[in-house]
Amino acid sequence: xxxxxxxxxxxxxxxxxxxxxxxxxxxxxxxxxxxxxxxxxxxxxxxxxxxxxxxxxxxxxxxxxxxxxxxxxxxxxxxxxxxxxxxxxxxxxxxxxxxxxxxxxxxxxxxxxxxxxxxxxxxxxxxxxxxxxxxxxxxxxxxxxxxxxxxxxxxxxxxxxxxxxxxxxxxxxxxxxxxxxxxxxxxxxxxxxxxxxxxxxxxxxxxxxxxxxxxxxxxxxxxxxxxxxxxxxxxxxxxxxxxxxxxxxxxxxxxxxxxxxxxxxxxxxxxxxxxxxxxxxxxxxxxxxxxxxxxxxxxxxxxxxxxxxxx
Amino acid sequence: xxxxxxxxxxxxxxxxxxxxxxxxxxxxxxxxxxxxxxxxxxxxxxxxxxxxxxxxxxxxxxxxxxxxxxxxxxxxxxxxxxxxxxxxxxxxxxxxxxxxxxxxxxxxxxxxxxxxxxxxxxxxxxxxxxxxxxxxxxxxxxxxxxxxxxxxxxxxxxxxxxxxxxxxxxxxxxxxxxxxxxxxxxxxxxxxxxxxxxxxxxxxxxxxxxxxxxxxxxxxxxxxxxxxxxxxxxxxxxxxxxxxxxxxxxxxxxxxxxxxxxxxxxxxxxxxxxxxxxxxxxxxxxxxxxxxxxxxxxxxxxxxx
Numbered sequence: 001x002x003x004x005x006x007x008x009x010x011x012x013x014x015x016x017x018x019x020x021x022x023x024x025x026x027x028x029x030x031x032x033x034x035x036x037x038x039x040x041x042x043x044x045x046x047x048x049x050x051x052x053x054x055x056x057x058x059x060x061x062x063x064x065x066x067x068x069x070x071x072x073x074x075x076x077x078x079x080x081x082x083x084x085x086x087x088x089x090x091x092x093x094x095x096x097x098x099x100x101x102x103x104x105x106x107x108x109x110x111x112x113x114x115x116x117x118x119x120x121x122x123x124x125x126x127x128x129x130x131x132x133x134x135x136x137x138x139x140x141x142x143x144x145x146x147x148x149x150x151x152x153x154x155x156x157x158x159x160x161x162x163x164x165x166x167x168x169x170x171x172x173x174x175x176x177x178x179x180x181x182x183x184x185x186x187x188x189x190x191x192x193x194x195x196x197x198x199x200x201x202x203x204x205x206x207x208x209x210x211x212x213x214x215x216x217x218x219x220x221x222x223x224x225x226x227x228x229x230x231x232x233x234x235x236x237x238x239x240x241x242x243x244x245x246x247x248x249x250x251x252x253x254x255x256x257x258x259x260x261x262x263x264x265x266x267x268x269x270x271x272x273x274x275x276x277x278x279x280x281x282x283x284x285x286x287x288x289x290x291x292x293x294x295x296x297x298x299x300x301x302x303x304x305x306x307x308x309x310x311x
Numbered sequence: 312x313x314x315x316x317x318x319x320x321x322x323x324x325x326x327x328x329x330x331x332x333x334x335x336x337x338x339x340x341x342x343x344x345x346x347x348x349x350x351x352x353x354x355x356x357x358x359x360x361x362x363x364x365x366x367x368x369x370x371x372x373x374x375x376x377x378x379x380x381x382x383x384x385x386x387x388x389x390x391x392x393x394x395x396x397x398x399x400x401x402x403x404x405x406x407x408x409x410x411x412x413x414x415x416x417x418x419x420x421x422x423x424x425x426x427x428x429x430x431x432x433x434x435x436x437x438x439x440x441x442x443x444x445x446x447x448x449x450x451x452x453x454x455x456x457x458x459x460x461x462x463x464x465x466x467x468x469x470x471x472x473x474x475x476x477x478x479x480x481x482x483x484x485x486x487x488x489x490x491x492x493x494x495x496x497x498x499x500x501x502x503x504x505x506x507x508x509x510x511x512x513x514x515x516x517x518x519x520x521x522x523x524x525x526x527x528x529x530x531x532x533x534x535x536x537x538x539x540x541x542x543x544x545x546x547x548x549x550x551x552x553x554x555x556x557x558x559x560x561x562x563x564x565x566x567x568x569x570x571x572x573x574x575x576x577x578x579x580x581x582x583x584x585x586x587x588x589x590x591x592x593x594x595x596x597x598x599x600x601x602x603x604x605x606x607x608x609x610x611x612x613x614x615x616x
Binding site for chain 1: 449452453455456457458459460461464465466468469541545548549552553555565568573576577580583584586587590591594595598599602
């Protein structure tokens with residue numbers, strides 16, 4: 001309960017910070033917009049009122065917050081479409097990319113992490129650790145750029161345009177998503193492998209592992225029931241920590257692979273100087289991060305009953 | 312009385328990095344470190360070369376980074392152009408060197424800026440606790456909820472993209488993690504008996520933080536600073552890649568991979584290789600050195616290795 005309150009408080013702080021920043025930007029927002037759209041003075045006044053710039057900050061923020069709580073994030077300055085519903089569609093794309101990427105990363109990192117920990121300081125460990133360290137240092141946008149450039153050069157392949165939502169055309173959708181998700185997964189697997197290896201090594205050192213061995217448990221059972229279960233907490237934590245990284249990386253992947261997700265929406269908003277959109281995307285992304293961290297905290301209770309009782 | 316306090320406090324600090332203690336001569340110490348950490352030392356050498364090449368780009372670079380030569384555009388690597396030429400016939404090797412100057416300069420400046428602030432705030436909030444700690448914890452929560460890249464592009468896009476601003480904004484993105492590490496270190500050090508002893512001797516809060524906690528909390532802070540150098544390079548490169556960082560025609564690793572360059576990459580794929588390789592090598596070196604520092608500082612891992 002306390003965690004929930006803290007999360008709500010943090011989200012409120014974030015909304016205020018973002019709203020405050022958008023308002024204190026240098027230069028008159030309306031003048032910039034008006035100059036680009038050739039507005040006259042009357043239209044400028046109307047726009048000023050519409051954006052709530054005539055009101056004091058607290059009145060403005062109160063209005064914004066009240067609307068936002070009802071799911072109304074205002075209208076895009078450029079397209080005049082509801083930002084709330086646009087965000088909904090785009091969140092689907094980003095979430096799909098994030099979830100597929102995390103699943104692929106887990107499929108890569110779990111075997112690598114296990115092998116590295118069990119064969120510590122032998123060649124499988126070195127191979128797994130090298131892969132992890134490489135993945136950690138490769139910029140996502142470089143890997144994606146290389147895939148697009150050499151895909152075109154060698155296989156005459158280019159990322160398909162015209163995104164299809166997964167709910168409507170699952171097959172076409174996966175055709176578009178598999179490569180970005182795979183590259184994303186490769187990059188995320190680096191941190192996960194390292195954390196899982198360290199966590200496993202920590203558990204394998206414990207006295208109860210020796211006891212379990214002495215009882216005559218098979219290696220597989222030992223690994224599954226004792227070692228992996230006890231390494232889950234750091235592993236789940238790192239997935240929570242990675243989530244902001246995932247959302248940040250999505251901006252770049254969506255741009256290169258022409259996917260209409262949250263990141264692409266933010267870039268469009270920035271390019272169009274669409275303050276309403278930029279404000280909403282920032283609050284949504286921060287909100288998604290906070291909710292993920294909350295879920296990670298809640299999952300500790302399921303992974304380790306001692307924590308549930310302690311809390 | 313007062314003069315005996317710093318001496319007793321600096322004793323544990325002097326023995327902390329095991330790899331550096333012992334042998335008297337600087338040269339012998341150096342050999343020992345190299346022998347113990349051969350690969351991290353190699354990567355440090357790579358980093359020094361990248362740093363020297365970029366820092367001294369004005370003297371080392373074979374060409375002018377902005378000189379256009381339309382007749383020799385989109386060359387592959389040749390003896391005249393080590394890394395080929397770009398769509399305007401500019402020497403890519405030269406531009407990678409100058410790009411490194413921008414990337415490394417911005418990252419080092421923003422990490423320096425971030426680490427000073429986060430060490431100060433983190434140590435004070437870990438040592439003093441109370442309302443200040445509660446307040447900074449909430450601020451850190453807020454900072455950590457924004458993905459670094461997203462803060463940086465949102466701010467630079469609206470505030471303009473001067474180099475100074477880019478440094479400050481990247482530093483803001485790094486603050487949260489730095490404060491957390493410094494605070495954790497301060498809390499750990501505060502529970503040590505020698506802090507209690509210093510307090511009994513009448514040392515004030517500021518003196519305890521500055522003379523006793525700071526030197527003993529430095530190792531984890533150095534580790535995170537090294538790791539953040541890699542992160543800062545990646546953020547700067549991503550922002551420049553998206554077009555909101557270093558502005559053309561100035562060279563930067565990120566922008567050299569960006570949308571304008573991408574059009575020509577099918578024709579000359581080498582263009583997509585070099586700047587990315589430079590970013591990768593730099594970040595890779597920082598990570599390896601950071602890992603080695605952590606191994607050297609963490610007594611638990613030292614015993615195991």
